[in-house]
Amino acid sequence: MNGLDLEVITRALPWLAQGLQYTVQLTCVAALGGIALGTILALARLSSHPVVAGVAAGYVNLMRSVPLLLVIFWFYFLVPLGLQWVTGAGSPPRVGAERSAYVTFILFEAAYFCEIVRAGIVSVGAGQQSAARALGLDRIQVLVHVILPQAFRNMLPVLLTQAIILFQDVSLVSLLNVTDFVGAAGKIAQRDGRVVEMYLFVALVYLVLCSAASALVRRWQRTHSIGRHPETAR
Amino acid sequence: MTMISLDAVSKWYGTFKVLDACTTAIERGEVVVICGPSGSGKSTLIKCINALEPFQQGTIRVDGVSVGDPNTDLARLRARVGMVFQHFELFPHLSVLDNLNLAQVRVLGRSRDAASERSLALLQRVGLRDQATKFPAQLSGGQQQRVAIARALSMDPIAMLFDEPTSALDPEMIVEVLDVMSTLAQEGMTMLCVTHEMGFARRVANRVIFMDHGAIVEDVTKDAFFDDPTARSVRAQTFLSKILQH
Numbered sequence: 001m002n003g004l005d006l007e008v009i010t011r012a013l014p015w016l017a018q019g020l021q022y023t024v025q026l027t028c029v030a031a032l033g034g035i036a037l038g039t040i041l042a043l044a045r046l047s048s049h050p051v052v053a054g055v056a057a058g059y060v061n062l063m064r065s066v067p068l069l070l071v072i073f074w075f076y077f078l079v080p081l082g083l084q085w086v087t088g089a090g091s092p093p094r095v096g097a098e099r100s101a102y103v104t105f106i107l108f109e110a111a112y113f114c115e116i117v118r119a120g121i122v123s124v125g126a127g128q129q130s131a132a133r134a135l136g137l138d139r140i141q142v143l144v145h146v147i148l149p150q151a152f153r154n155m156l157p158v159l160l161t162q163a164i165i166l167f168q169d170v171s172l173v174s175l176l177n178v179t180d181f182v183g184a185a186g187k188i189a190q191r192d193g194r195v196v197e198m199y200l201f202v203a204l205v206y207l208v209l210c211s212a213a214s215a216l217v218r219r220w221q222r223t224h225s226i227g228r229h230p231e232t233a234r
Numbered sequence: 235m236t237m238i239s240l241d242a243v244s245k246w247y248g249t250f251k252v253l254d255a256c257t258t259a260i261e262r263g264e265v266v267v268i269c270g271p272s273g274s275g276k277s278t279l280i281k282c283i284n285a286l287e288p289f290q291q292g293t294i295r296v297d298g299v300s301v302g303d304p305n306t307d308l309a310r311l312r313a314r315v316g317m318v319f320q321h322f323e324l325f326p327h328l329s330v331l332d333n334l335n336l337a338q339v340r341v342l343g344r345s346r347d348a349a350s351e352r353s354l355a356l357l358q359r360v361g362l363r364d365q366a367t368k369f370p371a372q373l374s375g376g377q378q379q380r381v382a383i384a385r386a387l388s389m390d391p392i393a394m395l396f397d398e399p400t401s402a403l404d405p406e407m408i409v410e411v412l413d414v415m416s417t418l419a420q421e422g423m424t425m426l427c428v429t430h431e432m433g434f435a436r437r438v439a440n441r442v443i444f445m446d447h448g449a450i451v452e453d454v455t456k457d458a459f460f461d462d463p464t465a466r467s468v469r470a471q472t473f474l475s476k477i478l479q480h
Contacts, residue, residue, distance in 0.1 A: 133318075136313025150327050
């Protein structure tokens, strides 16, 4: 048992790769779904209709004040019941934590993305909205062609930072015995009694992937930020 | 023929009255300059004309269409009235050409090619055809404002509203924007300009409206406004003496 046994890692690589694939897949789906739903929530929060804005704000505040782990447990039990109610089946369908996690993370992350998108929309000056409306564009056209493209450029760094956090948070599903990257490593670690090697390796992979993603964000920021004034453009 | 008419238009922000029973009419082809101290309601007044700002009392008609009527298709009305803003408000994520094309394609339903053809012709007119592929941030303030004028013209407007179009510009750039506006006026465009450029008003305007505390204090021909100081109200005299001092 003395010293590190790196063989354990190489032997387990195919299994770990499967776990990592699930983690990446869940991260991407949750990020895209969360941004889509978050954008709708953000528009609802900015609505002049008090009920629409209130419901959206309530949802966001609820999601943001409950620990993620609790939400994961909730949806693990609620998604089958919800499906039963929707489909009218006799007993709750077996969904499994792997799949309920998609719903959980989209709904949970939407609350965080909502606040980012909302800030992004507000960051686009009111004058842009006036100018677009003055040209005869309707509300949806103003949003789609003028406000959102600028808002998303402004908030891209924060969006990607949130996606990186999400990538790490996804590991919590391993507590439901899901074989994500951490879950896969944990199972090997327990079976072979090689906790140190496995968790060091997992940490290293997270470090490399997250650093690479951060570097990409910085690069993208340099090349794609839009200057609103001549000084910042050059 | 009357292009724009205002009848007893009043507007409040809460209990503060920003527009106080403003009444005037702008004929087709007329160039009217609105001036007055800051906070007198000039910008608010012209923003009411294309319904960017709501008003609570009175009637505004643009080419016969009532702006305050809830049944009026405001987007359609705005598409027919060009507006130029103090801070240009070009869309920074779009090229100069796309700034001009966007509303032509989305609102007027022109094909991209037809829109581009019209846009390039207008850019030529404001002397910026060679800048079509650039982004707004790559242009000087004066160039940006000329693009903004071309963008407004791309909708073939029946009238143009200018909201302090030169106030955010360095002095050497003011001239190039005023030149474009003068040419436009000579071509017969109906224009309503909020501006402190009294030289421009003297050369180009038919009429001058002086506003103070949300009310139209004077609404007279250019000659009467500039050449007959005794006929003017005390407030207008004070204002003019302040801005013409230097």
